[in-house]
Amino acid sequence: MFSVCGDSRSGRILAGTGHFLHGPTIRISSDFGVTWEGVKHDPKFARGANAELKHIWQIVPGHASQPGTWYAGVDDAALFVSRDDGAKWTELKGLTNHPTRPRWTPGFGGLCLHSVLVDPTGARRLWVGISSVGVFRSDDGGKAWKLCNEGLPNIAPEFIKDPDMGRCVHKLAIDPTRPGVLYVQFHGGVYVSENAGDSWTRISAGLPHDFGFPMAVTERGDLFVVPLLADNNRVVPDGALKVWRSRDRGRTWRALTKGLPQKDHFVGVLRDAMTADPFSPAGLYLGTTGGELYFSKNDGDTWRKLPANFPRITTVKAWVV
Numbered sequence: 392m393f394s395v396c397g398d399s400r401s402g403r404i405l406a407g408t409g410h411f412l413h414g415p416t417i418r419i420s421s422d423f424g425v426t427w428e429g430v431k432h433d434p435k436f437a438r439g440a441n442a443e444l445k446h447i448w449q450i451v452p453g454h455a456s457q458p459g460t461w462y463a464g465v466d467d468a469a470l471f472v473s474r475d476d477g478a479k480w481t482e483l484k485g486l487t488n489h490p491t492r493p494r495w496t497p498g499f500g501g502l503c504l505h506s507v508l509v510d511p512t513g514a515r516r517l518w519v520g521i522s523s524v525g526v527f528r529s530d531d532g533g534k535a536w537k538l539c540n541e542g543l544p545n546i547a548p549e550f551i552k553d554p555d556m557g558r559c560v561h562k563l564a565i566d567p568t569r570p571g572v573l574y575v576q577f578h579g580g581v582y583v584s585e586n587a588g589d590s591w592t593r594i595s596a597g598l599p600h601d602f603g604f605p606m607a608v609t610e611r612g613d614l615f616v617v618p619l620l621a622d623n624n625r626v627v628p629d630g631a632l633k634v635w636r637s638r639d640r641g642r643t644w645r646a647l648t649k650g651l652p653q654k655d656h657f658v659g660v661l662r663d664a665m666t667a668d669p670f671s672p673a674g675l676y677l678g679t680t681g682g683e684l685y686f687s688k689n690d691g692d693t694w695r696k697l698p699a700n701f702p703r704i705t706t707v708k709a710w711v712v
Contacts, residue, residue, distance in 0.1 A: 406427070502521065
């Protein structure tokens with residue numbers, strides 16, 4: 392399972408699951424995970440489409456003004472929407488049929504649409520992140536899309552000759568306090584956009600490495616990342632689990648380590664395995680590839696480990712009910 396999301400408005404939880412026989416499906420719980428049921432119409436490509444639905448990478452609720460609306464990002468890269476609380480899903484073909492589509496190149500993990508953002512100031516503006524294509528924005532609810540890669544470098548120009556492609560986005564996040572401010576954890580660093588994705592600026596100075604996946608932004612606008620060693624060694628540097636925080640949009644960074652293991656702890660943190668709650672001070676929650684779950688009640692200043700061990704943690708989400 393790569394994706395799970397809860398909605399405080401309805402109390403429903405949606406999960407993107409996989410099955411060796413039935414393939415990727417969405418399941419819904421209305422009782423906090425005690426019981427689950429399938430949906431009537433899972434996300435599916437039209438018959439004859441030149442795409443295969445391999446995974447459901449991301450599920451997010453729509454804008455606050457759209458109760459019952461959900462978005463699902465999948466691999467092969469496409470975006471689906473449900474307007475009836477997850478019962479039926481429709482492909483947003485404006486993205487699928489974008490003029491650049493024939494030139495999209497998958498990353499090592501596939502052609503993944505793994506990040507979906509809904510603008511908190513308006514329901515019609517959406518962003519998605521696709522590996523290793525880049526960032527797209529829609530200003531009309533998903534009908535038309537603009538490629539927003541200015542300032543993001545091609546990470547493999549020797550293999551990907553197309554000047555517009557090769558932007559290996561790992562994670563997108565939005566600042567809830569500043570309209571139009573976005574962050575991207577890129578294959579080669581952390582970047583910020585202050586104009587809704589029209590252009591990007593690198594803000595990695597002060598971080599130990601330029602590779603990583605998870606990213607979270609609190610309600611007050613603090614940015615959190617977990618750098619990893621490299622693409623071919625996806626563990627924390629020196630076996631020390633450190634969460635890095637910036638309170639000034641990436642101009643400066645501080646390592647947060649209190650309560651986190653700092654010796655011989657060679658774990659990774661996956662794309663959706665870190666999140667923040669809406670409280671002040673914020674609660675932060677972090678799961679590792681070693682199956683540990685850590686939490687902080689004070690904006691990351693101190694951390695504690697929950698007394699349980701799980702398999703590799705792919706997704707951690709927090710919401711208020």
